[in-house]
Amino acid sequence: MRLRLAVLLLLAFMTLPTVVVIAVSFNPTAILSFPPAGFSWRWYVNVLTYPQFQRAAWNSLVVTGGAVLLALPIGTLAALALERARLRGRALWAAALLSPLVVPGVAAGLGFLILAAALGLLRSRIVLVVAHVALVLPFVVRSVWVSVRNLDPALERAAASLGASPRRIFFRVTLPLLRPGLFAALLFAVVVSVNEFVVSLFISNRVTEILPVAMFNYVVNYTDPTIAALSSLFIAATFLVIWLADRFLDLGRVFLQH
């Protein structure tokens, strides 16, 4: 059928760059050629031993870890409040919580830069973490909110009638039932934060920069396949994460419902 052919061509278009990157990453020489002239791991070794990448990887770990550790509880509480509290203008609150998604990266980046300078925090990772929390929070709220909506309040009332205190109910009933939403939130938060580039470009320097920024700086200056190798590692990690998520979450339902 013509539709099937069109879809296959488009899928090829969508995946072509990925294929090229992975192929190029194994090229033995420093020239970017496709198909590769041989097979070599040297660029992967280069990636793993390059000091700036090592430092950036550490920064990514710290910043993403910190952002996720903060955003998950904050977002979960917010999602619970959005669904269950008596709020006037609930839609407005929801819009406000999702607003960072809407702001252009360069605007947020420059804004945070100016703010950080005013507070004398230019050389610290704190700004990065805070910015990432703000950027990741909408994803967390949205994912957890879906789970909260599907949570039957009767279950918590039943627990109360059986003698459980609010604290016990939260940890023994509510949180476990929110697991799918929390898992999705964790997934989104990590992936978004690890890949965040534009805002981070503005507010980091060589000491504090995270991986995507380090990659950008490398690409602008050098043209060997090192970045192809690092990109391939990213791609492999991403596919693994998505495959896992689809197995456990049925992504069709998560994404095709509005």
Added chain:
Amino acid sequence: MARPVVELRGCTREYGALRAVDALDLAVLEGEFLSLLGPSGCGKTTTLNLIAGFVEPTAGRILIDGEDVTGRPPHLRGLGVVFQSYALFPHLTVFENVAFGLRERRVPAGAIAQRVKEALALVRLEGRERQRPAQLSGGMQQRVALARALVYRPRVLLLDEPLAALDKRLREEMRDELRAIQRAVGITTVFVTHDQAEALGLSDRIAVMQGGRIEQLGVPREIYERPATRFVADFIGASTMLRGRAASGELVTVTGGVALRVAVGRVLKVGAEVELAIRPERVRLATAPGDNVVEAEIDALVYQGAQTELTAKLADGQRVRVFVTEPAPIPLAPGQRVRLHLPADAFMVIG
């Protein structure tokens, strides 16, 4: 002599391990109103979809006017379909909805306007051409759906539980109108429903379906008064089932030692196990003992206005359902002992 317009020969439709339609043979005769009746999952809607071409059979053939249309896509079968949800195009006006099929057939604009007008008049919905489906009530939407399916004079009209979404009174109104329109136009019609009252009232013939097969095919009176299988007896109307053994050509001993005379034009095989069914409205309250009169104790009474539904227990524990027309000839109360007359010609022998 009526000839078949639609024929299904040995049609089977499988979904993985599930057989929705199982080696089905069916012939729909010219001009008749045939109902496919059965519970959810019996395969009636799948059968309709096979005729329409929305699904393909995994085995078997489908013929329209003697021509094999198996494998032919729906838009080339020349049929009219009314869907359960009506499926009126929300972005088009009533006029454009009804005109849709005519436009596909390249009917000239002037003729379209005329025929749409006639179709809407047929379903008594003139004057609403410019409205959108969302502005119409359920009953009106249903009429538009009907007009849309009929306007281009298809060979066969297929209706998939079209009255299911309407409330009771509207349903009965539409039922009568539907039948009147079908008779007026004379179109061969296949009607899917789970409502037996609907099927009994509307149809020339009924095919009772279960598990992808036709349990019985016949005129309504035959289906009701002479059900061929236990399922049909159970599904159509209410019945009491009594198990027993034939003591002679016309006597059945039911457990408890009571002998019932069965006079339905059949000679029973002596010693054979027999299942008898009797409709609640045929059982009568008796004043004196006699032929086919049994003693029973009232178990439950449900007052229903025009009648009372009475459940009475026989000596061996079997229960008999009786409809007693109100006002009842004697006062009734739970625990009371009564005599029930089961007329010999009212029995249905199953199997």
Added chain:
Amino acid sequence: MKLLLLPAIAVLAVFAAALTALFRWSLLEFIPGSLVPGGYTLDNFRAVLAPQYLHAVRDTVILAALTTVLTLLASYPVAYALARTPSRAVRSTLLVLTLAPFFTGAIVRTYAWVLVLGNTVMTWPIPMLFTERGVLVGLVHFSMPTMILILAAALSHIDPAYERAAASLGARPARVFWRVTLPLSMPGIVSGGLIVFAWTLSAFPTPELLGGGKVKMIANVVKDLGLDSFNWPGSAAFAMLALALTLALLAAAGRFTGSRPA
């Protein structure tokens, strides 16, 4: 219960403070060679309208418009397949392939196009890298996942009964698409188009790497002025422009999805 919102509100407050700082600085005077600004002025916004910057704005709008149209055309078939396929395996595959670029990060995706467009795979008959054509390809590729998901969601909300009804009335598959499916998916098309247009207006990594300095969109100007020239006030003015355009477009998109016919 309401108190549970407080932590989130604190985070939003910081975010708002950043945007406020941005707004404030867009109105301050730039003193070349220094990071200390002068007094309040509208000069920065006047500079936005200066010829050398105005054509960056114009190029941005044109590129965003072209991207939106091409993305729409390319995404529709994939979205249709995704929404209508009965097989869970096919749906999973399409979803993974659509979502993967989403999660791979802008640098990786853009770098991949640097390779493809830069004569690595084949020598292009006309130059692709560091041209507007190349940036357009990168932008379309970047926007497709979003558009596919929005269109697929819209299509999956269309009751298949409508398409069956049209077929039963005699319309062959192409006609069913034109007369029924496409019109009913229009709200998805409009909101998807507006969202892609808004995001593309502020696109940064794609034009930065694929444009090689020759193709400047609004976001690139923001970075040039802010990080290279240290002209924070000027940069802020452009950033405010991008923000204002984005908000206006998303407000329009919101009105459209709000009034969707049932």
